[in-house]
Amino acid sequence: MRFALSEDQTMLQDSLNRALGDLSPLERVRRFADEGEAAAPDIWAGLAELGLPGLTIAEEHGGLGLGMLEAALAAEALGRVVAPTPFLGSAVLAPLALKLGGSSAQQARWLPQLAAGKATAGVAISEPVAGARDGAGVTASAGRLNGKALFALDAAGVDLLVVADRAGGLHLAHSAEAAEPMPGIDATRRLTELNFADTPAEALASNQALDRLRDAAWIVLAADTLGAAEAMLAKAVAYAKERRQFGRTIGSFQAVKHLCAEMAAELEPARALVWYAAYAFDHAPDEAPLMAAHAKAHLSEIGRFIARTATEVHGGIGMTDLLGLHYWFKRIGQNRQLLGGPEKVREIAARLQGLAA
Amino acid sequence: MDLTLTPELAAFRDEVRAFLDAHKAEHEGGAPKDPKGWQRLLIDNGYAARTIPRAYGGFGAEPDGLKARIIAEEFIAAGAPRGMSGQGISMLVPTLLEMGTEEQKRRWIPPTLSGEIIWCQGYSEPGAGSDLANLQTKAVEDGDDFLISGSKIWTSTAAQAQMMFCLVRTEPDKPKHEGISYVLFAMDTPGIEVRPLKTMTGQAEFNEVFFTDVRVPQANVVGGRGRGWQVANTTLKHERGMLGDPNATEARLKSLIELMTTETVDGQRIIDNPIFRDRLMQLQARVLSMKFNGLRTMTDDTAGLARLVVKLQGCELNHQVAALAIDALGELGILYQDGPHLRAKGRWQWNYMFDLGLIIGGGTAQIQKNIISERGLGMPREPKTVEA
Structure with missing residues (x-):
């Protein structure tokens, strides 16, 4: 028994961190965000050279065939540099939906394309997971979708949509009747409102695939927050070691260093929770939903704490657009709300162990 | 990550279970009938003083964090008392x-x-x-x-x-x-x-x-x-390892869940109150984090920072578990002396008060934060004041 990353997993982390340093520096993120780019194909193509789009796709379909722990490590690396990529929708959720519910023809049609990064996929599962707002919800009958889906992930300009209907059934569609951007706080990833009007779609075989998609999404969002929070803590510590006031570096004041210690004390055990949730997704299916829920809710809470505290350690400069710390702050804020805020997710955690009706 | 038990460890778990089962009569009710006899029995079987050499009266096993954890888990599951653990033995x-x-x-x-x-x-x-x-x-x-x-x-x-x-x-x-x-x-x-x-x-x-x-x-x-300062630091290292032990926290959360699913107010179980339920879930996520953090510190060479935070986080978490139990009991949570309405012998109030002492003792929370920021994050020390 060993609760630690393997050599391969550490190498994956290192090579992703290195590549992302070049592919997605702050200037690139800023351009994506400020100029309202729908996608950053340059970054995705660069990551495709490392196999990232096909990370979880089986080798027979051209992917790397790796598991949820590797996906979580990748999400952590992406969160660390707030990279604008369709990783969650295209590389995790759509391949998982196809694996669980796709026919061999559907798999053969889409998985190699997705694995190569040549096609991208968006995912619309907000309503049955987080609850329907503003009259949203998709119905399916006779191979047609109707209604609207809010907060679709990575769905701007994609080749494939995975859509959950109100009852939790999953469908593949090529496009929606209309797709409107839903600009939120986090400009590093795009959310979309999809409208369907008798839109042709292929149903995926169900067998609780939506629950698995939900768990996978929760783990990836938690890992993304883990990475973003790590980066914020590292920036706060570096700044506190450099900035001088009252003739001392501010990091020598206990008022400041204790804030940093509190962030580290919250973050480090949370890493173990994310690792375990990801491990359980593949190896302990009975525990997986509860662990995914706890990872999502807990990382949302400590993510918020670290986002505000790390900003505070920077003082006034932390608030400025110039420094860019706000991209991390907002990324963490968006991960918290997406697919269920912590209260909603904890209620599900209670239900999963028979502690709530 | 490989969390499957090797056949050797699985056999070890069975062995611990069989032992606890065979000696049920000696530990029924959570306290040994004969404390010294129980201690002798535990040492002879390797469930106390496990890694102390035989020449000094221990069991003489190689250090193995996973076996230690299995022992802890099985004793908790059986409600069996652990070996003696005073400051002599542990420090x-x-x-x-x-x-x-x-x-x-x-x-x-x-x-x-x-x-x-x-x-x-x-x-x-x-x-x-x-x-x-x-x-x-x-x-x-x-x-x-x-x-x-x-x-x-x-x-x-x-x-x-x-x-x-x-x-x-x-x-x-x-x-x-x-x-x-x-x-x-x-x-x-x-x-x-x-x-x-x-x-x-x-x-x-x-x-x-x-x-x-x-x-x-x-x-x-x-x-x-x-050389007493160096010797004392050796002892303190062992004390800090003991404070904030995630196995103990997990056992306490288990009691809290038991309390919340059995106690009722106006006929409604406490767990059915969504506010208390949400607080319980928040703590459960923290308890799980510390549990997995503990597993990691035993087997991951890169877990330095993870080790440094255990005393601070573990003691605070224990205190929060006790606090929720008191809140969940409502007015009954006030009771502290023997009486017909007292729950768990007043243990939750006692824990809530005593555990504040553990947050302070063994290196205060503030000293722990100095250690985490200086040794874990490489931040500068507070400048020394001139000694009188």
Whole structure:
């Protein structure tokens, strides 16, 4: 028994961190965000050279065939540099939906394309997971979708949509009747409102695939927050070691260093929770939903704490657009709300162990 | 990550279960009928003093964090009492193993493990708490002996203990960290007075100890004269490993869930109140984090920071679990003395109060944050003030 990353997993982390340093520096993120780019194909193509789009796709379909722990490590690396990529929708959720519910023809049609990064996929599962707002919800009958889906992930300009209907059934569609951007706080990833009007779609075989998609999404969002929070803590510590006031570096004041210690004390055990949730997704299916829920809710809470505290350690400069710390702050804020805020997710955690009706 | 048990570990788990099952009668109700006999039985089977060499009265197994964890889990699951765990066993014994002479090990470790000798720790003083190295209890040479004068505070089990391991100043002219020695002496030596120190729990979990010309042979120094600070840090390392133990937290959360699913208010179970349920789920995520963090610290070489946060986070979490239990009990949560409505013998209130002491003791939360930021994050130390 060993609760630690393997050599391969550490190498994956290192090579992703290195590549992302070049592919997605702050200037690139800023351009994506400020100029309202729908996608950053340059970054995705660069990551495709490392196999990232096909990370979880089986080798027979051209992917790397790796598991949820590797996906979580990748999400952590992406969160660390707030990279604008369709990783969650295209590389995790759509391949998982196809694996669980796709026919061999559907798999053969889409998985190699997705694995190569040549096609991208968006995912619309907000309503049955987080609850329907503003009259949203998709119905399916006779191979047609109707209604609207809010907060679709990575769905701007994609080749494939995975859509959950109100009852939790999953469908593949090529496009929606209309797709409107839903600009939120986090400009590093795009959310979309999809409208369907008798839109042709292929149903995926169900067998609780939506629950698995939900768990996978929760783990990836938690890992993304883990990475973003790590980066914020590292920036706060570096700044506190450099900035001088009252003739001392501010990091020598206990008022400041204790804030940093509190962030580290919250973050480090949370890493173990994310690792375990990801491990359980593949190896302990009975525990997986509860662990995914706890990872999502807990990382949302400590993510918020670290986002505000790390900003505070920077003082006034932390608030400025110039420094860019706000991209991390907002990324963490968006991960918290997406697919269920912590209260909603904890209620599900209670239900999963028979502690709530 | 590979969390499957090897066949060897799976067999070990079965062995622990079989042992606890076979000896049910001796530990029923959570307390051993015969504490010393239970301790002997546990040592003989490797469930106490597991890694202490046989020459010193232990079981003599190789250190194995996973087996230790399996033992802890199975004892919790069976509600069985662990081996004795006073400051002698958990702090003095590891310190002697690391720093003691062969004679000191042979003389003191076996009777400590068997429960014949109970120890207390003489570290803190009224003027030396977080700044422990400022301790002033002095030991003046007198022939082959020291004469010790001064006082100690926060001394648990001083009234029951036969022996004390104690920090004294033997070299008053040297810088404060270099003038300290670590000595062992009997509590019935003339000149020692123990006064119970009653705390907010209503009990005296601690004592004050006063020394007036207490005669102690110089041969009782451990680790060399003037080396007491290094020896003390060895002991503190073992103390911090014990405080914030995630196995204990997990057991406490289990009791809290039991409470919330059985207690009712107006006929409604507490768990059915969404506010309490949400608070429980928040704590459960924290307990799981500390549990997995604990597993990681045992098997991951990159877990340095993960180790540094255990005392701070674990003690705080224990306190929060007790706080939620009190809140969940509502007005019943106030009760503390024996009576028909008292729950769990008042244990939750006692934990809530006593555990605040554990947040402070063994290195306060603020000292822990200094350690985390300095050793874990590489932040600068507070500039030294000029010593008087």
